[in-house]
Amino acid sequence: MLEVSNLGYWYDHQDNSLFNNVNLTFEAGQSYAVIGQSGSGKTTFLSLIAGLDVPREGTISLDGQDIQQIGLTNYRKHDVSIVFQAYNLLTYMSPLNNVLTAMSITNSSHQGDQQFAKDLLGKLGLTDVQMTQMVTHLSGGQQQRVAIARAMAVDAKLVVADEPTGNLDEANTKEVVNLFQKLAHEQQKCVIIITHEPDVAAACDRQIKLSNHEFVVKDATTV
Numbered sequence: 001m002l003e004v005s006n007l008g009y010w011y012d013h014q015d016n017s018l019f020n021n022v023n024l025t026f027e028a029g030q031s032y033a034v035i036g037q038s039g040s041g042k043t044t045f046l047s048l049i050a051g052l053d054v055p056r057e058g059t060i061s062l063d064g065q066d067i068q069q070i071g072l073t074n075y076r077k078h079d080v081s082i083v084f085q086a087y088n089l090l091t092y093m094s095p096l097n098n099v100l101t102a103m104s105i106t107n108s109s110h111q112g113d114q115q116f117a118k119d120l121l122g123k124l125g126l127t128d129v130q131m132t133q134m135v136t137h138l139s140g141g142q143q144q145r146v147a148i149a150r151a152m153a154v155d156a157k158l159v160v161a162d163e164p165t166g167n168l169d170e171a172n173t174k175e176v177v178n179l180f181q182k183l184a185h186e187q188q189k190c191v192i193i194i195t196h197e198p199d200v201a202a203a204c205d206r207q208i209k210l211s212n213h214e215f216v217v218k219d220a221t222t223v
């Protein structure tokens with residue numbers, strides 16, 4: 001589904017590439033953990049596959065089409081959903097309106113369907129009262145569930161997450177990881193998670209380690 005070919009990237013001030021000649025394939029219905037030391041380039045890699053930055057070398061293709069040809073704005077709007085460590089919810093809105101807004105902005109096939117959004121948030125453990133309060137009244141774990149609900153409510157087939165459990169305790173981490181697994185296995189999305197946490201990485205279907213400027217795939221059956 002997502003094909004990374006001969007990818008290379010460096011920042012202007014850097015003498016060496018963060019990585020180059022990277023070739024990876026990511027499939028729908030699978031979850032991937034990207035691990036590696038701090039500063040190795042994980043977030044940079046995520047920003048490239050999320051269409052937030054452009055490669056110095058190589059291409060990133062979705063279903064055979066270069067994402068630059070799709071247009072990065074289009075790609076970000078329709079094809080990729082991003083979950084951040086800091087949730088990045090619209091804090092002046094309720095969880096329900098966060099989900100409805102995401103559906104509206106992306107022209108989701110469920111656009112305007114309040115009941116669909118409510119059912120989704122309910123399934124993720126939010127009560128009717130919590131759904132309509134300001135998101136800032138929720139705990140970190142609950143806010144991250146709202147961020148995941150947004151990813152579930154839109155049609156984007158690719159979900160990328162940067163340290164999504166970084167602010168969560170053990171119980172919420174487990175719950176959130178389960179939700180990402182459901183996104184991959186039940187909704188057939190391609191889920192790519194950057195994480196420092198070994199338990200989170202181990203729970204994903206595949207692990208990809210960025211080390212010494214190279215991506216090494218564990219269990220390399222499909223990537």
Ligand SMILES: Nc1ncnc2c1ncn2[C@@H]1O[C@H](COP(=O)(O)OP(=O)(O)OP(=O)(O)O)[C@@H](O)[C@H]1O
Binds near residue numbers: 012018040044
């Ligand atoms: N916008 C930027 N401009 C210049 N250099 C950057 C920028 N963003 C990151 N870097 C540098 O690129 C390298 C890789 O950073 P990146 O954030 O991708 O690593 P990371 O593996 O995600 O790190 P961490 O695990 O600590 O979040 C680091 O040396 C960092 O200082």
